Amino acid sequence: MQNTGYDSLVILARAAVESAYCVYSRFAVGAAVLMDNGEVVRGSNQENAAYPSGSCAERVALFYACSAYPGVKVKAIAIAARDPAGEWVRGITPCGACRQVMAEIIRRYRADFDVVLAGGEGEVTVIPASELLPFPF
Ligand code: THU
Numbered sequence: 001m002q003n004t005g006y007d008s009l010v011i012l013a014r015a016a017v018e019s020a021y022c023v024y025s026r027f028a029v030g031a032a033v034l035m036d037n038g039e040v041v042r043g044s045n046q047e048n049a050a051y052p053s054g055s056c057a058e059r060v061a062l063f064y065a066c067s068a069y070p071g072v073k074v075k076a077i078a079i080a081a082r083d084p085a086g087e088w089v090r091g092i093t094p095c096g097a098c099r100q101v102m103a104e105i106i107r108r109y110r111a112d113f114d115v116v117l118a119g120g121e122g123e124v125t126v127i128p129a130s131e132l133l134p135f136p137f
């Protein structure tokens with residue numbers, strides 16, 4: 001694994017994949033959010049028969065993090081995913097709705113944070129959340 005400083009967060013994101021409820025897409029995503037107080041909150045995608053009612057792993061984890069630790073900044077979010085064949089996905093990136101949620105967390109806490117994209121074979125890419133969505137609402 002590359003030395004990004006986020007090795008343990010990536011391991012937790014990969015572990016969170018196992019709790020995905022993705023009976024419709026079979027695309028399992030896990031996220032692990034590192035907070036400024038050192039706490040880590042995990043989430044996974046949770047789908048629903050009324051498809052739009054489901055939520056991405058990133059939003060499950062970020063909304064839970066913000067509700068569990070109000071006022072505490074987000075330091076980083078690691079994301080990992082397995083495709084329907086069970087293979088680790090290379091280059092998973094957050095959807096537009098999750099980017100908008102990230103943009104608001106940056107604005108709310110006046111603090112950028114790292115988005116840690118875990119590919120297969122230990123590949124890890126780190127991107128500032130502020131670079132993911134130009135012209136946020
Ligand atoms: N999904 C995530 O949880 N995060 C992403 O970054 C992309 C997509 C979920 C939504 C849905 O449950 C499944 O993956 C297929 O799109």
